[in-house]
Amino acid sequence: MLAQPDQKQALPNRLRATTVLLLVVVLVLLFTYSRSAGPPAQAQSTQVSVQHGAAVGERCVSCHRPYVNSFILETHGKSAKFLHDSRAATCETCHGNGDKHIENREKRIAVADIENPTELKTPEERGRANAACLQCHSGDRNHFNWQGSEHDRSDMSCMSCHNVHHAKFAQWALASRERSQLDGPTLDSEEIKFPEKMLAAFTVEETCLRCHTEQRKALFQRSTHLFRTELRNMKVGCASCHNPHGGEGGKMLVNHTVNDVCYTCHAEKRGPFLWDHPPVRENCENCHSPHGSNNPKLLTHRAHLLCQECHIHMLPRHETTAGKPLDIWSINRGCLNCHSQVHGSNHPGGRTFGR
Amino acid sequence: MRIQPVRLKPNLRVDFVFIACVVSALLFTPQAWGQAPAKDKTKPKTETPPKVHATIELGGQVREIQGGHSAKFQEVRAVPKGFFIQKLKLDFNSEDSPYFLAMKGTEILERDQRFNVDGGRFGKYRTQFVWDQIPHFFGTGQSFLQKTAPGVYQVSPTLRASLQALTLPDTVRTPPNAALPTLVRQELRTAPMTDVRLRRDQAIFRQSYQPSDKVELHAQFSWLRNRGSRPMSAGTFVRRPVPANGLPDIGGSWEGIGQEFLEPLDHRTTDLKLGAQFRGERWSAGVDYDLSLFRNRIGSVIFENPFRVTDEQGCLPNPANPAAPICGASNRFREVRWQTDLTPNNDSHTVSFWAKVDLTPQTQVRGLVSLAYWTQNDDFLPWTLNTAIVPRNWDGVSPVNNPTDVKELPASSANAKMRNITQEYALVNRSKNFRFTGQYRSQSLDNQTPTIVFPGYAAFGDSTWRAARTDFYNLPIENLDWDFRRQNVEAGFQWDVLPQLTWKMDYEWEIWNRKFRDVNRNNEHSIRGRLDFETILSGGRKLSEDGKNSSATKEVEPGPLTTLRLKLDYRYSNRRALVYNTQPLSFNANLAGSPPGGVTSAWEVTRFTVMKVGVPMEFNLLRRYDENDRIRNDGSLTLELLRGPSTNFSASYRYLGDEHDKSFYGRLFNRFSFVDAQFQHVFDNGSFLYANYSRETNSFAYRDLAHLLPNPPAPPGTIVQGTLSQYPIANTWERTSRSSLDSFEFGINAAPLEGKLQKWQFDLSYALSFARDRISTVNPFTVRPDSVLHAGANPYPDTVVRRQDVNVVITRRISESLEIGARYWYEPYTQDDFSFNVLQPYTHGNLTSDTPKYLFQDARYASYHANVASVFVRYTF
Structure with missing residues (x-):
């Protein structure tokens, strides 16, 4: 029996670190719950709910009952009822003052007396609709970069992807709309009425792919990050890497650089290594196509063709020939059949990423 | 149907975590049931009961998969046979309670199960928990290697002794039908099979707390485990013969030039994120800290060479000088044990600060700075486990x-240490019909190793x-x-020329500064222009109330709104390298041995060449595509036609072409084109139809060169030692790859609102993905006869991958809360790829050594046909 190779003998340290982390998590949990569940806050909020709750949609419900009924169950309606600060979102927050609209409700001209964010068409109108949303949704890092982002500069409105009032879809075939494309047979009536994140489509991915049609191809490609379970649940979705509300870096990423995004799940590639491969460190996209590829491992080009674009080799012993289909660098993982540690090596003999 | 105990066991642990989390959440949030705390005396008596929604979906499934290497079907998903629970959901929500709690599990007890818990109190705090599993199946492998400990693979000593005894002298080629390969194949027939798979488990716990509308504190703890095994390999190259020179095929005499083994994985990544954000009337700011610890519990892998029981050095005796044996070209891969270092542990600390201020209602300034520090200090492994190697102290200084x-x-x-600083600053201004954006970004990677x-x-x-x-x-x-700094400066405007027309222009300057790479500085200038046009073709227009004042428009034109949108986008980029650093090779206008009438020039290393430190050791005419001069053209045209809310047609075309400097070697061009069309329509009866088609093509080409072997050896005492590279221009070859991908999707969903079928729902979808890759190689000149085998162009067969997906689902509503359904799923997959078709546990070449002698696991993907049928019940209340 051979000796076990160099194992990471850091169990006590690991236990200590895990204990500390768990302690921090528990403390945070206890702190937040103890702070928020105290009697004064409860009493205050309940009082508000009585006073404020009666007002939510009261003037609108007679004509717009389905909308109001769903609104009071959703985040916005709840904020109107239970919050008593700048975050409270009533009907008027998005639709503007409805006095004139109510005054003219018996006439056909009432429609023009109220703001409807979903019906705003020009860039200026969309900007106005967005401004209403950004009153509350601009204070966090997630929406930090919205202004001037690629989506903002494309004159998209928040309503391009979100829809606050989904009750209007409840009774007809939108209930089943697009299920066959992405969601499979798993949506129930509640998920149809209240899609995640108040999206206009039922999933983040379906929302994105409506415009980013170029990425739809990846759904069935040979290798893809957009892989799905048998019930069409997507495991690595668009929002795993992109932040549609601005993001950081050039492509609305969740982190500043492509590599930082990749390291989130592939932390083993972060290193640093004794022998780093500079193009790998600069940008994973130098070799990988992150959405999908005709080649294995999301490679932009077939393995040995990709390597040969940068390596002719002055190293005199290693040949570089045009090669045949059955050469060792043509089959299986190509050059990686020998240079297996192409992302970086920490072996004293790993200068050429062979071990 | 029974659930296999083996599969159930790991899931029990998961269930425990899940249940523990749910119970914890419930304990901490009794209010989630829609009830206020007992102490709250102000609770109104008219409160409506909490709304509890629950859904459970379960059923049974049969599955049939045809194909020898059908692992692709379950590559990153589980499609089990028998009983399944595809969804379990509980949702507590009441209009009278500020509390909420939602729990959901999907594909429960399967390898790709997922659980979510989301609860809290609106505007105060929120707790989220996710448990997610992603499997990765590589196939079934076959090998002599037997795992005896984590990261240790051994081969029967008896077998190794038998194979070593059959090893022929190094100067003799081993024919495919010799005793050794015959015995290898015979033994492999009874070698054990192993399922090669990984599973990625992830737990995320997130807690946020808002003491007021101005402050939010949040913490996130995530834990990711990637465990199992995947194919990995070790090997060395085979040197080719030079047929015209009558030189022996020295690459053909070894038993195996490499071996595929299983990389054992037991990776853990632990992340802790803490953050706070603050906001005022016109500003917001925040700070975040992120600790990320990657731990690999198996630091290396050791495998035994099936052909060896004794170590041997790769040298032959030198009768002329016994003290200096002839090494390098013989006896390769004759170690008993090989050790490869696996990914080392690493730590990362990141602190980020961000802030933004609305200077005026129209103008915003913002900035973000992020400082990251990455470290790695795993112990080194020894150079080798081969005890026969005798290092020669050439330099006389480092024995x-x-x-x-x-x-x-x-x-x-x-x-190893790296410091990574990223920065981002922006100025945005919006007026009524004009918007301006200016932005600066940078990434500075400082390698302190x-x-x-x-x-x-x-x-x-x-x-x-x-x-x-x-x-x-x-x-x-x-x-x-080596390290680098990347900077981007961007400025752009948007001008609403007309209510229907917007003109956008952007300029970008990207700068790369690098140390110890081919190019120390790159500058890339880009200019981008866009035109967005949108008009209402019919319906929906606002009609003037009095016909005079357009701002007083009130009524809306009846009929469906038909809208046309057109988008035109073009970007031009020009990247230049300030200096491309190369090694100082010498030009030889007339390389000895050049055939008359052919190309005679060459670049070569001479015995007096002094190489530069920090410059890649490459052919001096090579230009790498990520650094060299490049012109990029990127343009697209999009058309969208919407008729009311029910009909939508769109079509787009995009071209993205990179043209590199074609007077050098390396990539010459890389061109993409993409065209697609989509159509969706909702019928009056509620049925929904969609169809999509897209075609993507990619063509790229690169120029390469086969250098000469054997090269003239440098005489002792000269500056350069070893063999001297010679790069005859005659041996140039150029390769082009043209790949295409056709994708087509079609689907219809019918859920009649009334009539006899109003309780039924039909869903049919079909998808096709068809990829083809065609590779062609040419020699622009006549290849020198003294070149190695395969230096010239050889044809490659096409690679074809086709995947189809047919899904039929029928559901019937029995009552308001009960639905039953049936599903049929057919997925044929065809893969014809020369890179994988040839694989087998032991490949052994013929006399031209076309086929390498290599031991593979043979865990791979190939064509298959899969049929899956299931029935399910959905109960909702």
Whole structure:
């Protein structure tokens, strides 16, 4: 029996670190719950709910009952009822003052007396609709970069992807709309009425792919990050890497650089290594196509063709020939059949990423 | 149907975590049931009961998969047979309670199950928990290697002795039908099979707390485990013969030039994120800290060479000088044990600060700075486990007596450190019909890893000592502290020329500064122009109330709104390298041995060439595509036609072309084109129809060159040692790859609102993905006869991958809360790829060594046909 190779003998340290982390998590949990569940806050909020709750949609419900009924169950309606600060979102927050609209409700001209964010068409109108949303949704890092982002500069409105009032879809075939494309047979009536994140489509991915049609191809490609379970649940979705509300870096990423995004799940590639491969460190996209590829491992080009674009080799012993289909660098993982540690090596003999 | 105990066991642990989390959440949030705390006396008596929604979906499934290597079907998903629970959901929500709680599990007890818990109180706090599993199945492998401990694979000593006894002298080629390969194949027939798979488990716990509308505190703890095994390999190259020179095929005499084994994975990544954000009337700011710890519980992998019971050095005796054996070109891969270092542990600390201020209602300034520090200090492994290797002290300054002893290494670990600073600043201004954006971004990677100079290392199939003098033209074998800084400056405007027309222009300047790469500075200038046009073709227009004042428009034109949108986008980029650093090769206008009438020029290393430190050791005419001069054209046209809310048609075309400097070697061009069309329509009866088609093509080309072997050896005492590279221009070859991908999707969903079928729902979808890759190689000149085998162009077969997906689902509503359904799923997959078609557990070449002698696991993907049928019940209340 051979000796076990160099194992990471850091169990006590690991236990200590895990204990500390768990302690921090528990403390945070206890702190937040103890702070928020105290009697004064409860009493205050309940009082508000009585006073404020009666007002939510009261003037609108007679004509717009389905909308109001769903609104009071959703985040916005709840904020109107239970919050008593700048975050409270009533009907008027998005639709503007409805006095004139109510005054003219018996006439056909009432429609023009109220703001409807979903019906705003020009860039200026969309900007106005967005401004209403950004009153509350601009204070966090997630929406930090919205202004001037690629989506903002494309004159998209928040309503391009979100829809606050989904009750209007409840009774007809939108209930089943697009299920066959992405969601499979798993949506129930509640998920149809209240899609995640108040999206206009039922999933983040379906929302994105409506415009980013170029990425739809990846759904069935040979290798893809957009892989799905048998019930069409997507495991690595668009929002795993992109932040549609601005993001950081050039492509609305969740982190500043492509590599930082990749390291989130592939932390083993972060290193640093004794022998780093500079193009790998600069940008994973130098070799990988992150959405999908005709080649294995999301490679932009077939393995040995990709390597040969940068390596002719002055190293005199290693040949570089045009090669045949059955050469060792043509089959299986190509050059990686020998240079297996192409992302970086920490072996004293790993200068050429062979071990 | 029974659930297999083996599959159930790991899931029990998951269930425990899930249940523990749910119970914890419930304990901490009794209010989630829609009830206020007992102490709350102000609770109104008219409160409506909490709304509880629950859904459970379960059923049974049969599955049939045809195909020899059908692992692709379950590559990253589980499609089990028998009983399944595809969804379990509980949702507590009441209009009278500020509390909420939602729990959901999907594909429960399967390898790709997922659980979510989301609860809290609106505007105060929120707790989220996710447990997610992603499987990765590589196929079933077959090998002599048997796992005896984590990261250790052994082969029966009896078998190894038998195979070593059959090894022929190194100067003799082993024919495919010789005793050794015959015995290998015979033994492999009974070698055990192993399922090669990984599973990625992830737990995320997130807690946020808002003491007021101005402050939010949040913490996130995530834990990711990637465990199992995947194929990995080790090998060395086969040197080709030079047919015209009558030189022996020295690459053909070894038993195996490499071996595929299983990389054992037991990776853990632990992340802790803490953050706070604050906001005022016109500003917001925040700070975040992120700790990320990657831990690999198996630091290396050791496998035994099936052909060896004794170590051997890759050298032949030198009768003329017994003290200096002839090494490198013989006896490769004759070590008993090979050790590969696996990914080392690493730590990362990141602190980010961000802030933004609305200077005026129209103008915003913002900035983000992020400082990251990455470290890695795993202990080094020894150079080799081959005890027969005798390192030769060429330089006379760094003797290595025992390369299997880690104490002889110049350092015990890399002590690797990198500091990564990213910054982002922007100024945005919006007026009524004009918007301006200015932005600056930068990433500065500072490599603080100390440089370590190594006297050499074991190479050539772990059988010979490689040193700077013989193999690197005297360049030291050292890690360089290369690093870079990337900066982007952008400015752009949007102008609403008309209510229907917007004009956008952007300018971008990207700067790269690098250390120890081919190009120390790149500048890329880009200009982008866009036109967005949108008009209402019919319906929906606002009609003037009095016909005079357009701002007083009130009524809306009846009929469906038909809207046309057109988008035109074009970007031009020009990247230039300030200087492209190359090694100082010498030009030879008339290389000896050039055939008359052919191309005679060449670049070569001479015995007096002094190589530059920090410049890649490459052919001096090579230009790498990520740094060289490049012109990029990127343009697209999009058309969208919407008729009411029910009909939508869109079509788009995009071209993205990179043109590199074609007077050099390396990539010449890389061109993409993409065209697609989509149609969706909702019928009056509620049925929904969609169809999509897209075609993507990619063509790229690169120029390469086959250098000469054997090269003239440098005489002793000259500056350059070892063999001298010669690059005859005649041996140039150019390769083009043209790949295409056709995708088509079609689907219809019918859920009648009334009539006899109003309780039924039908869903049909079809998808096709068809990819083809065609590779062609040409020699622009006549290849020299003294070149190695395969230096010239050879044809490659096409690669074809086709995947289809047919899904039929029928559901019937029995009552308001009960639905039953049936599903049929057919997925044929065709893969014809020469890279994988040839694989088998042991490949052994013929006399031209076209086929390498290599031991593979043979865990791979190939064509299959899969049929899955299931029935399910959905109960909702």
